[in-house]
Amino acid sequence: xxxxxxxxxxxxxxxxxxxxxxxxxxxxxxxxxxxxxxxxxxxxxxxxxxxxxxxxxxxxxxxxxxxxxxxxxxxxxxxxxxxxxxxxxxxxxxxxxxxxxxxxxxxxxxxxxxxxxxxxxxxxxxxxxxxxxxxxxxxxxxxxxxxxxxxxxxxxxxxxxxxxxxxxxxxxxxxxxxxxxxxxxxxxxxxxxxxxxxxxxxxxxxxxxxxxxxxxxxxxxxxxxxxxxxxxxxxxxxxxxxxxxxxxxxxxxxxxxxxxxxxxxxxxxxxxxxxxxxxxxxxxxxxxxxxxxxxxxxxxxxxxxx
Amino acid sequence: xxxxxxxxxxxxxxxxxxxxxxxxxxxxxxxxxxxxxxxxxxxxxxxxxxxxxxxxxxxxxxxxxxxxxxxxxxxxxxxxxxxxxxxxxxxxxxxxxxxxxxxxxxxxxxxxxxxxxxxxxxxxxxxxxxxxxxxxxxxxxxxxxxxxxxxxxxxxxxxxxxxxxxxxxxxxxxxxxxxxxxxxxxxxxxxxxxxxxxxxxxxxxxxxxxxxxxxxxxxxxxxxxxxxxxxxxxxxxxxxxxxxxxxxxxxxxxxxxxxxxxxxxx
Amino acid sequence: xxxxxxxxxxxxxxxxxxxxxxxxxxxxxxxxxxxxxxxxxxxxxxxxxxxxxxxxxxxxxxxxxxxxxxxxxxxxxxxxxxxxxxxxxxxxxxxxxxxxxxxxxxxxxxxxxxxxxxxxxxxxxxxxxxxxxxxxxxxxxxxxxxxxxxxxxxxxxxxxxxxxxxxxxxxxxxxxxxxxxxxxxxxxxxxxxxxxxxxxxxxxxxxxxxxxxxxxxxxxxxxxxxxxxxxxxxxxxxxxxxxxxxxxxxxxxxxxxxxxxxxxxxxxxxxxxxxxxxxxxxxxxxxxxxxxxxxxxxxxxxxxxxxxxxxxxxxxxxxxxxxxxxxxxxxxxxxxxxxxxxxxxxxxxx
Numbered sequence: 001x002x003x004x005x006x007x008x009x010x011x012x013x014x015x016x017x018x019x020x021x022x023x024x025x026x027x028x029x030x031x032x033x034x035x036x037x038x039x040x041x042x043x044x045x046x047x048x049x050x051x052x053x054x055x056x057x058x059x060x061x062x063x064x065x066x067x068x069x070x071x072x073x074x075x076x077x078x079x080x081x082x083x084x085x086x087x088x089x090x091x092x093x094x095x096x097x098x099x100x101x102x103x104x105x106x107x108x109x110x111x112x113x114x115x116x117x118x119x120x121x122x123x124x125x126x127x128x129x130x131x132x133x134x135x136x137x138x139x140x141x142x143x144x145x146x147x148x149x150x151x152x153x154x155x156x157x158x159x160x161x162x163x164x165x166x167x168x169x170x171x172x173x174x175x176x177x178x179x180x181x182x183x184x185x186x187x188x189x190x191x192x193x194x195x196x197x198x199x200x201x202x203x204x205x206x207x208x209x210x211x212x213x214x215x216x217x218x219x220x221x222x223x224x225x226x227x228x229x230x231x232x233x234x235x236x237x238x239x240x241x242x243x244x245x246x247x248x249x250x251x252x253x254x255x256x257x258x259x260x261x262x263x264x265x266x267x268x269x270x271x272x273x274x275x276x277x278x279x280x281x282x283x284x285x286x287x288x289x290x291x292x293x294x295x296x297x298x299x300x301x302x303x304x305x306x
Numbered sequence: 307x308x309x310x311x312x313x314x315x316x317x318x319x320x321x322x323x324x325x326x327x328x329x330x331x332x333x334x335x336x337x338x339x340x341x342x343x344x345x346x347x348x349x350x351x352x353x354x355x356x357x358x359x360x361x362x363x364x365x366x367x368x369x370x371x372x373x374x375x376x377x378x379x380x381x382x383x384x385x386x387x388x389x390x391x392x393x394x395x396x397x398x399x400x401x402x403x404x405x406x407x408x409x410x411x412x413x414x415x416x417x418x419x420x421x422x423x424x425x426x427x428x429x430x431x432x433x434x435x436x437x438x439x440x441x442x443x444x445x446x447x448x449x450x451x452x453x454x455x456x457x458x459x460x461x462x463x464x465x466x467x468x469x470x471x472x473x474x475x476x477x478x479x480x481x482x483x484x485x486x487x488x489x490x491x492x493x494x495x496x497x498x499x500x501x502x503x504x505x506x507x508x509x510x511x512x513x514x515x516x517x518x519x520x521x522x523x524x525x526x527x528x529x530x531x532x533x534x535x536x537x538x539x540x541x542x543x544x545x546x547x548x549x550x551x552x553x554x555x556x557x558x559x560x561x562x563x564x565x566x567x568x569x570x571x572x
Numbered sequence: 573x574x575x576x577x578x579x580x581x582x583x584x585x586x587x588x589x590x591x592x593x594x595x596x597x598x599x600x601x602x603x604x605x606x607x608x609x610x611x612x613x614x615x616x617x618x619x620x621x622x623x624x625x626x627x628x629x630x631x632x633x634x635x636x637x638x639x640x641x642x643x644x645x646x647x648x649x650x651x652x653x654x655x656x657x658x659x660x661x662x663x664x665x666x667x668x669x670x671x672x673x674x675x676x677x678x679x680x681x682x683x684x685x686x687x688x689x690x691x692x693x694x695x696x697x698x699x700x701x702x703x704x705x706x707x708x709x710x711x712x713x714x715x716x717x718x719x720x721x722x723x724x725x726x727x728x729x730x731x732x733x734x735x736x737x738x739x740x741x742x743x744x745x746x747x748x749x750x751x752x753x754x755x756x757x758x759x760x761x762x763x764x765x766x767x768x769x770x771x772x773x774x775x776x777x778x779x780x781x782x783x784x785x786x787x788x789x790x791x792x793x794x795x796x797x798x799x800x801x802x803x804x805x806x807x808x809x810x811x812x813x814x815x816x817x818x819x820x821x822x823x824x825x826x827x828x829x830x831x832x833x834x835x836x837x838x839x840x841x842x843x844x845x846x847x848x849x850x851x852x853x854x855x856x857x858x859x860x861x862x863x864x865x866x867x868x869x870x871x872x873x874x875x876x877x878x879x880x881x882x883x884x885x886x887x888x889x890x891x892x893x894x895x896x897x898x899x900x901x902x903x904x905x906x907x908x909x910x911x912x913x914x915x916x917x918x919x920x921x922x
Contacts (some may be wrong), residue, residue, distance in 0.1 A: 032392035033404050036385045036448070040407055043445050047422035048414070054425055108321045111314045125553070126322055128562055133329065133549045134506045136526045137542035141328025143534055144335055144343065151331065151345075181328060192563075201657035204624050207644040208651040209671035209722060219670070223661040242415030244509040245523075249530055259417040259509070266421060266513070276425070279418040290413050 048283075055276040065272055073277035083261075087281075090257040093176055093247070094240035100180045101236045105187030106229050110221065112188070113195045124192075131185045139249045142178040143169065146250070170252045178250045179240050186239070187232040194228025227301045234293045238286050258282050329546060336543035338536050354540035364541050367525040371505055374436070374521060378443035379451070379500035383493060385444070386451040391485070394459035409449045419446065420513030427514060434516030442514055443504045450503055451496035454565075458492020459485075495565050498556065575600035575758055576726060581630035583616050590616045592782035593630070603752050603759045605769035608779035608805070614762045617779075618728050621760070623647055634725060645674075650724030650757070654731040656715040658703040664714045665690065665699035671722040689721035690714075692751060709740045716748075720755060727759045733768060745771050766806050770794070778802045794848075799915050803846035810852070810885040812860075813917060816843040825914050828881035830860040830906075834914050842917035849875075849886040851911040854897060859906030864897050878905060 056069045077083040112123055130138060145152045146168035153165040168174035198221070206216045244259040251257065256264070258278060265275030310318070338344050339351030358364055386408075392398075393405050411419070423442045424433070432438035462485070470484045471477075486493075508523040515524045522545065529538055556562060574597035583591040591613040598604050606614035619625040621632055623644030632639040639647060658667050668689050672682045690696050693713035703711050712732065719727055732748075733741045749772055752759055763769050769776045770790040778785040778793060778801070786798040797803035800811055814827035816838050823834040825843055832845065850873075862880035874896055876887040887905060889896055897903045 026398065029392035029396035029398045029401070032388035033408075036389040036408060037404065039385060039441075039444065043426075043441055044407075044411065047426035048418075050425055050429075051418070051422040104321060104324075107314075107317060111310050111318045114310050114314075121557075123318070123322065124563055125557060126325060129550070129553055130325055130329065132502055132506070132553055133546055134508070134523045134526070134542075136508055136523045136530065137332060137545055138328055140526075140530060140534070140538060140542050141330075141332045143530070144331045144539070145328055147534075178328075181324065184325070199655050199657050201653045201655050202659060204622070204644070205651065205653060205657035205718075206659070206670065207624075208622060208647070208649055209718070210645050210648070210674035211670070212645055215674070220659055224659075238413075238415075242417055244417050244512075245527055249527070259415065262417055262421060263512075266424065272425070276421060279415075279421045282415050283418045286415055287413055 051276050052280055054273055055280045057273040057276075059271045059273045073274050074281075076274070077277060077281065083278075086256050086261050087258055089172065089255075090241055090259075093172060093179065093257060094237050096176050097179045097183060097240040098233050098237045100176070101184045101187040102229050102233055104180075105184045105232065106191045106225065108184075109188045109191035109195055109228075110225070112192065127188050128185055130181075135182055135245045136249070138182055139178055139246045142174070142181065142246075143249055146174050169250065170254050172251075172255065174250045175247050175255065175257075178246050179243055182243070182246055183236045183239055186235045187229070190232030190235060191225055191228040194225045198224050227297060230293070230297045234290055234297075238290050241289075242282055242286055332539050333543045333546060335536060336540040338539075340536070343534065343536060343539070354536040355544070357537050358540055358544070361537065364522065364525060367520050367522040370436070370519060371521040371523070374439055374443060375501040375504040378440045378447060378504050379497050381440065381444045382448045382451045382500050383455075383497050386448055386455050386496065387489075387493060390452055390455040390459050390489075394456055395464070408452050411446050412449045416446065416507065416509035420510040423510065424513040434514070434519060436519050438514055439511065439519060439521075442510060443507065446507065446510060447500035447503045451500040454496035454499060455489060455492045458489040462488050491560075495560055498560070499565055574598065575602075575635060576760075577631070577633040578617070578621075579631040579633070581617065581620060581632065582628050583613075583620060583625060584628050589782050591620070594779075594782075594784055595630075596777060596784065596787065598758060598760070600758055601756050602774045603749075603761065603772060605761045605763055605773040605776045606779060607763055607766060607769040607776050608785075609764060611781075612779040613782040614764075614779050615730060616782075618730055618760065618762045621726075622649060622651055622728055648722070648725055650719030650722060650727040652712075652715045652719050652727070652729045652732045654734060656703075656711045656735075658711055658714055658718070660703050663700045663702055664695060664706070664710075664717075667703070667714055668718045668721050671718065675722065685721055689717040692720065692754070693717045693747075708736050709744060712736065712744060713747075716751070720751070720757065724757065727757045729759060729761045731763055732761070734763070734765070741768070748772060770806075778805060780805075795911070796913050797846060797915075800844055800846065803913060803915075808849055808886060809846050810849060812845045812847070812880075812882045812885065814843050814845050814882070814914075816840055816914070816916075828860055830858070832912065832914075833909050835909065836914075838914065838916070843914055844917050845912055845914050847907050847912040849888040851907050852885070852887045852905050853889070853907065854887075855904050855906035857904065859904040861902070861904045864899050864901050864903055867896070867899055878903065880905075 053069075054065075055073055056071065058066045058068050058070065058072055060066065108127065112120060112127065115123060150165065152168065153162070156162045157165070166173070168177070202220060202224075203216050206220045207213075211219065242259055243257070244263065247255070247257045248260050248263070251260065253260075253264070259282070262275045262278040262282070265271045265278065269275075334345055335343060336354055337346040337350045337352070339346065339348050339353060389404075389408060393401060393408075419442065423438070427433045427435075427438040427442075432441070466488065467480055467484055470480045475483065505521075506523060507521070508527050511521050512524050512527060515521060522541075526538055526541060526545075553562065556565060576596075576598040578594055578596040581591055581594045582589065594613070594617055596604075606617060608614050616625060620627045621639065623639075623642070627640055659670065662670070665686050668686045669682055672685060677685070686699070687696065690699055693716050695710060695713050695717065698706065698710060698714075701710075703714065706714065712735075715732075729748075733744050736744060745768060752772075761769070761772060773790060775787060776790050776793055777787050780801050786793055786802045788796075788798075793802060794806050797806060797809075803809040803811065812827045814825040814832075816823060816825050816834065817840045818824075821833065823836075823838050824831050825834050825845055826832075827845055860880050860882065862878040862885075865877040865879050865884070867877075868875045869891070871891070873891055874889045876889065876897075878885050878887055885905070
């Protein structure tokens with residue numbers, strides 16, 4: 001009923017300019033978002049659906065992609081210990097990167113907030129600026145530091161911290177360091193945002209009640225920025241688990257993660273169905289982690305922080 | 307009031323050094339006078355910057371990147387402004403779902419999008435074309451633009467629009483003369499953030515780009531995969547200089563923090 | 573023996589002196605207000621007492637002990653912040669218990685003291701609520717309970733009522749006064765609201781530009797302001813320029829066509845006379861002559877604006893049926909010499 005009335009009214013509108021109505025037509029928002037909806041339906045939902053269908057196809061070296069519908073690719077990945085290793089490595093790297101980002105990013109955000117005006121702006125620029133610089137350029141920097149110039153090893157040996165050079169290129173350690181560098185600004189931003197909501201007088205209040213600086217930190221500041229650290233961790237983990245350029249450059253072809261594995265299946269082995277399967281698994285894992293963790297964080301802190 | 311202690315300041319200095327080290331080393335190596343990767347210990351030289359001129363594919367990729375960023379950001383804004391107004395101003399069935407859909411590319415790994423677009427564009431004949439690049443970039447940068455425009459539209463006082471309507475302005479005039487100027491800061495920063503994200507994108511683009519139509523980060527990435535030499539350091543250094551210059555301008559005009567707090571996912 | 577002594581307390585920010593040689597003594601159990609416009613140095617003074625700012629000069633002695641030598645967390649003061657500064661991640665009871673925990677008071681005593689404190693502020697039902705789920709007035713009470721439960725030697729209140737609406741503010745004023753009478757804690761209240769200061773305090777300290785202008789009971793400061801700033805800041809006043817001189821029966825001040833006796837000895841020269849609008853009446857002779865410019869009915873009272881040779885002045889008369897002049901009428905106004913304050917003209921006005 002309602003729909004037919006609307007159609008009728010829209011017909012009037014097309015033929016003659018209608019008199020001004022006090023209320024907006026209920027379909028205005030749909031009209032406004034229509035271009036975006038059409039674009040996203042055609043260019044996001046269809047390609048993603050096709051990728052899922054592709055992951056069900058089979059592939060043979062001579063026959064190419066065969067239009068069959070089966071779960072063989074998924075079964076292959078579940079059965080093969082090589083894929084286990086790659087996925088496990090991907091999540092291990094993401095977990096360690098997340099931990100390092102939280103460990104360094106959160107204190108840095110706190111220090112930044114306590115800085116005085118001209119310094120604070122400058123330091124914030126240095127911390128956030130790398131986000132605007134291409135990931136490729138930043139990773140290239142680490143490749144230069146680790147490999148060709150060996151500056152990191154020279155420095156560490158000069159300081160007497162290590163006796164023999166550590167291998168960073170093509171190792172997990174190298175990938176973890178470079179990814180931490182790429183992603184830590186996200187953690188600083190996230191914690192920074194939660195610090196903005198923190199009343200600076202709250203720390204003074206705790207002091208006046210007799211709490212020492214460490215107690216203030218542990219009992220008053222930390223609990224209030226935990227939501228910021230958690231949401232920062234979700235961002236960092238998701239980005240680290242699906243990172244491509246950095247593990248590709250630092251890890252090389254030997255040290256594969258999920259994203260570089262999918263890339264190789266697609267562009268080198270040309271086994272598109274298998275590449276699509278890896279992509280679908282990565283997508284599902286990503287969505288589950290982001291949505292699931294967000295729900296959890298929201299539920300846990302809704303009571304306290306609206 | 308509360309000051310940072312010495313331990314905090316040491317930590318801070320180390321943290322900043324960690325962030326700056328790889329960026330500075332790229333710039334340093336770019337100035338080497340040697341034919342191989344080394345620090346410019348023998349004096350600064352511009353030979354590798356001159357060498358960029360002998361590699362027109364970098365310059366072409368740079369131009370393509372700029373064009374791609376500009377076109378796709380503009381398209382994204384054109385789609386995002388009405389969508390943001392719909393979401394910010396109206397209560398309607400499916401509002402939450404539509405907003406979630408528009409923000410969903412933030413949750414999809416770019417590698418997945420790259421694979422999806424490669425398959426899709428190959429089938430519809432857009433494989434390796436500039437149009438394909440533009441369309442795919444619009445999808446991934448739209449959430450960034452949308453969020454900033456959404457923030458601007460939500461923060462705007464609706465009574466101002468009602469005032470314009472009561473003075474006899476039509477819906478279109480009202481939008482053009484009142485709404486748009488008021489959300490313009492959000493729109494402008496949305497465009498800038500969209501442009502930056504398009505310009506820096508590499509993971510998805512590496513799948514869609516062709517040797518003829520490619521972006522600078524992809525060109526750099528593929529080059530680095532084969533061979534790291536002072537030439538890529540020089541190209542990266544130019545990119546870093548340009549980014550820093552743009553960043554300083556942006557910080558003056560808009561405030562980097564304000565722009566970036568909208569970046570990333572939540 | 574004074575309980576709290578501020579001795580030439582000074583704070584500079586760059587080349588701007590925020591607090592300039594402030595000296596003050598406070599008796600035990602007294603509620604004293606630091607009153608003045610924003611930027612007058614009242615909050616800076618409070619922050620130095622609390623220890624959040626370091627003093628550039630002077631001393632603060634509390635009960636014979638040097639307070640500035642102690643760290644903020646060792647001073648044992650209670651502070652109620654303008655923003656309340658409640659710990660948002662803790663419930664009301666946990667907020668109140670925090671200071672007791674820091675003092676390592678055992679669980680049973682702590683629970684009892686928290687319950688007593690919440691009862692004192694009328695929040696015994698709200699112990700397990702989080703601050704975000706409470707109204708502004710309730711948060712204010714939690715902040716007060718949190719500061720009082722540690723039995724502070726001194727309670728500092730920084731604009732505690734400024735975030736409340738008018739009705740709530742009035743309620744809290746009465747509440748605060750009641751609590752102060754009950755617990756007998758010495759309190760220093762910082763406020764820019766003169767009516768709040770008058771309603772609550774035993775004495776007010778009026779400050780401007782980092783200096784103390786007057787220390788007096790609220791009534792004394794209102795009736796006999798020490799200078800033009802105090803006169804203007806504490807309610808509406810008429811400030812008339814005049815000339816001080818020696819007359820036959822003592823010192824007098826001449827304002828346009830009128831002459832008023834001055835009680836205190838003063839040097840001859842230009843001066844100013846301050847008199848409250850409600851103290852001025854219409855007289856037949858011996859006053860200042862002028863013309864009624866406007867009269868406005870305000871329910872319980874009439875407000876007059878009178879043009880005189882000494883400038884315009886405001887007169888407030890009760891609406892009690894007595895005949896009052898009309899607009900454009902020639903009138904003569906006068907007041908009792910006790911109701912006016914005379915000050916040298918060179919003192920700075922607001």
